[in-house]
Amino acid sequence: AQSVTQLDSQVPVFEEAPVELRCNYSSSVSVYLFWYVQYPNQGLQLLLKYLSGSTLVKGINGFEAEFNKSQTSFHLRKPSVHISDTAEYFCAVSEPQGGSEKLVFGKGTKLTVNP
Amino acid sequence: KAGVTQTPRYLIKTRGQQVTLSCSPISGHRSVSWYQQTPGQGLQFLFEYFSETQRNKGNFPGRFSGRQFSNSRSEMNVSTLELGDSALYLCASSFGLRAREIRGYTFGSGTRLTVV
Numbered sequence: 001a002q003s004v005t006q007l008d009s010q011v012p013v014f015e016e017a018p019v020e021l022r023c024n025y026s027s028s029v030s031v032y033l034f035w036y037v038q039y040p041n042q043g044l045q046l047l048l049k050y051l052s053g054s055t056l057v058k059g060i061n062g063f064e065a066e067f068n069k070s071q072t073s074f075h076l077r078k079p080s081v082h083i084s085d086t087a088e089y090f091c092a093v094s095e096p097q098g099g100s101e102k103l104v105f106g107k108g109t110k111l112t113v114n115p
Numbered sequence: 116k117a118g119v120t121q122t123p124r125y126l127i128k129t130r131g132q133q134v135t136l137s138c139s140p141i142s143g144h145r146s147v148s149w150y151q152q153t154p155g156q157g158l159q160f161l162f163e164y165f166s167e168t169q170r171n172k173g174n175f176p177g178r179f180s181g182r183q184f185s186n187s188r189s190e191m192n193v194s195t196l197e198l199g200d201s202a203l204y205l206c207a208s209s210f211g212l213r214a215r216e217i218r219g220y221t222f223g224s225g226t227r228l229t230v231v
Contacts, residue, residue: 036222041224042224042225043119043121043205043222043223043224043225044205044207044222045222046220046221090158092158097171099170099212100146100163100165100170100171100212101212102148102160102163102171102173103148103150103158103160103220104160105150105157105158105159106157107157108157108158
């Protein structure tokens with residue numbers, strides 16, 4: 001079974017500072033990787049995904065992530081954060097199961113952007 | 116287009132009771148998956164339905180069950196509720212089953228179940 005490790009449970013940063021949220025996965029075979037964001041009392045919103053192709057993936061709200069196969073990592077970055085980016089971020093990998101796939105999530109990283 | 120709709124948004128039940136949660140997927144989406152989110156265990160896969168058939172099931176006891184109707188709406192049922200079942204239950208819909216279809220994996224806002 002695959003697993004996803006988000007190395008930081010909480011990340012505090014100041015507004016307009018850069019941020020990197022780290023994610024490592026366990027699979028050694030081809031994977032599909034995702035980052036989701038969850039605002040308080042809401043569901044999950046897809047930020048970006050890696051299915052194939054370019055290892056640098058751009059998503060919504062100015063976020064990007066880089067797929068690194070040798071390091072089995074998929075870190076999320078933003079060059080300048082805003083107060084509105086305060087939320088919980090989840091990294092996920094798709095795992096084949098029963099002719100379909102399910103998502104295996106990391107434990108999440110709470111990003112707090114301070115003024 | 117309308118998103119994934121989950122009802123009710125909040126629910127309080129007593130231990131031993133049973134509960135039914137509902138999920139209406141995006142129009143045209145045929146796959147519905149359910150996830151449980153708790154502070155301790157994070158997000159865990161419950162099951163997936165496609166064309167009224169359960170295609171995948173996670174590691175949850177038989178008290179957790181679900182079904183899907185011909186219009187793709189799905190319900191999940193938890194019987195004999197335990198305190199540990201308190202969680203946010205999220206449903207997600209997608210057009211199909213294959214990995215690329217996960218591009219369209221859209222989550223609802225969830226149902227927060229509290230068991231007292």
